[in-house]
Amino acid sequence: MTRPLVVGNWKMNLDYVEAVHLTQQIGVILKNKPLEHVELVVVPPFVDLRSVTSVVESERIAVGVGAQHASRHEAGAHTGEVSVSMLQRLNVAWVLVGHSERRAMYAMTDVVVAQTLRTVLGQGLNGVLCVGEELSIREAGRQDDFVTAQLHDALEGLDETSRPLVTIAYEPIWAIGSGLTATTEQVREMTEHIRTVASSLSLGQVRVLYGGSVNAENAASLMTEGRVDGFLVGGASLKAESFLTISQAANDCYDGKR
Numbered sequence: 001m002t003r004p005l006v007v008g009n010w011k012m013n014l015d016y017v018e019a020v021h022l023t024q025q026i027g028v029i030l031k032n033k034p035l036e037h038v039e040l041v042v043v044p045p046f047v048d049l050r051s052v053t054s055v056v057e058s059e060r061i062a063v064g065v066g067a068q069h070a071s072r073h074e075a076g077a078h079t080g081e082v083s084v085s086m087l088q089r090l091n092v093a094w095v096l097v098g099h100s101e102r103r104a105m106y107a108m109t110d111v112v113v114a115q116t117l118r119t120v121l122g123q124g125l126n127g128v129l130c131v132g133e134e135l136s137i138r139e140a141g142r143q144d145d146f147v148t149a150q151l152h153d154a155l156e157g158l159d160e161t162s163r164p165l166v167t168i169a170y171e172p173i174w175a176i177g178s179g180l181t182a183t184t185e186q187v188r189e190m191t192e193h194i195r196t197v198a199s200s201l202s203l204g205q206v207r208v209l210y211g212g213s214v215n216a217e218n219a220a221s222l223m224t225e226g227r228v229d230g231f232l233v234g235g236a237s238l239k240a241e242s243f244l245t246i247s248q249a250a251n252d253c254y255d256g257k258r
C-alpha cells in the first residue's frame with residue numbers, strides 16, 4: 001500500500017489571518033499527535049499562500065502547501081492568472097488541476113486541464129488531477145467511460161519525469177459538498193478502474209484519492225473498503241480537528257495494512 005496522502009482544499013474560504021490561524025491549529029495538534037505515515041497538504045486560496053508557507057516553515061509544521069489552480073501559461077498578458085513559477089517561488093509544491101468547480105464554472109476544458117497539468121509537472125510541482133462524473137452520467141451507468149476519457153485526455157503522452165508527480169483524485173461531482181458520499185463499493189470499483197487506466201498510460205504507481213463529502217465518520221471505511229490512497233477533503237478540511245481526524249483514520253488504516 002502506498003503512503004497515504006490527505007489534501008485539504010479550502011476553496012474560497014478563509015482570509016490570510018484565518019488561514020494562518022487554521023495552519024497553526026493544525027501544527028499544534030500534529031505536534032501533540034504526529035502522523036507517522038500520512039502525507040498532509042493544505043490548499044488555501046492564492047492570497048493566503050505566502051502567509052501559510054511562512055508559518056509552515058517558521059513553525060516547522062509537517063504539511064505541504066498547494067494551490068487550487070495555476071495558469072497553463074508561463075508568464076505574460078493573462079490578467080487575473082497566477083503562474084506555476086510564482087507558486088514555486090513561494091515553496092508551493094502542489095497544484096490541484098481540473099477541480100470540477102473550475103471545469104464547470106470557469107470553462108476549464110479537457111484540453112486546458114491537460115495543458116495546465118503539463119505546465120505544473122514540467123516545472124517539477126506535484127499535480128493532483130481531479131476527475132469524476134455528474135449524477136446523470138452515473139445514473140446512465142457511463143461513469144467508467146467518462147472517467148477513462150478524462151484520464152486519457154489529461155495523461156496521455158506524459159514523459160518519464162512528469163509521471164511520478166501525478167496524483168489522481170476521483171471526485172464524483174454529485175458527492176462534492178452535497179453530504180452525499182459515494183458508497184465504499186462505488187469508490188472501490190472506480191479506484192480500481194482508474195488504476196487500470198493509469199497503468200495502461202504508464203502510471204502504474206500513481207496514488208488514487210477519493211473526494212466528496214469525506215468526514216471524520218466515513219474516512220476509515222472509505223480507506224479500507226474503498227481501497228483509496230487517501231483523500232481530497234473540502235468542507236471538513238476547514239476545521240483542524242475534523243481534517244486531522246480524517247488524516248488519523250488514513251494513518252491507522254495504513255498501519256493496519258502494512
Ligand code: PEP
Nearest residue numbers: 176177211212213234235
Ligand atoms: C472538494 O472540494 O474537492 C471536495 C471534495 O469537497 P467536499 O469534501 O466538501 O465534498
